[in-house]
Amino acid sequence: MDVQKAAEDVHRRTLATIPRALDRFIYLASTRDYNTGMYFHDGLAARFSAEVACEALADCHQEAYRQLLLCPVRELVSQMEAYIQSSHTRPRDFIAAWRELEPYRVAIPVRTDPFSAEFLFSNFRIALAILEERLVNSRRSLRVA
């Protein structure tokens, strides 16, 4: 019950200001300690408890992951475009980094079904190829202009 209340709190105070599933997914993954797999959020832990906060964040992370997993490719591409813009990174650098480092691999929740995770990674690879192509095309059209 507390976990549910804490999850609602996360939704109301934090996730409501993050409109895209991709951003929520990355944000929630960033609240997790890579060494222990535990999620941390000081404010939430103060209002509930560290354990409840951890479980609530894990639930929210799982939810964002499911939303992203079920995104059509078109929507994933537009979410990634918006994410690049909001991160103030040059699109070329972003695409190169995501291609080489595949940071999304460490961002998935624990106890995720391996097949669904691989499907999401596959969609990321496709979306990156589409974004790269759009980038090349926009440069070409700028040169022509």
Place this chain on the structure above:
Amino acid sequence: MIELVLFFALGVIFLILLYALTRRTDVRAEGGAEALLEARQALDSLQNGLLPATLVERIFAQEDLDFVSSSCSREVRVLFLRERKRMALSWVAQVRVRVLRLWQFYSGHSRRYARLDLRTEFSLALHFASLLIACRILQALFYLRGPYAAPGIVARAIGAAGNVCVMSERSLSFLSHVNAFRPESAGNSAET
């Protein structure tokens, strides 16, 4: 005196039989528990990982192919089809492995735990067989003609797998507490 010796001998024989019986039961329970756990994991993986309609619809969504075909170059389309083909082949292979594991459990261990009547056993065997055949057909079709070749057979295979899951769930329902003890399946390492 003779009676006493006879009673003593009978007692010893009885004890030896009892000991043998206990040991035999122990061995069975251990092997059976492992098989039960594997069957439960295979069932969970099918129900929660591989067969949810939303995920399967996403893998074979025509919408994605239409989007890529209409707005991307030939290279991206080739990449998209290659990725989808890989995922479709991986999906059907994993469904088949889980179904085989469930079948092995039924054919080897189920009679000890679930009292299935002859009709249910026959129906279950029929479902397993049709599902495994459908998986093989799908594998061949995906391999030769790509992931969008057989939407009808995909739907039928999902239906048959769903039936197998429902039947397995019924006979494994007493095992729901096993989930609490099973090793964490995936973690962050995705199978390829």
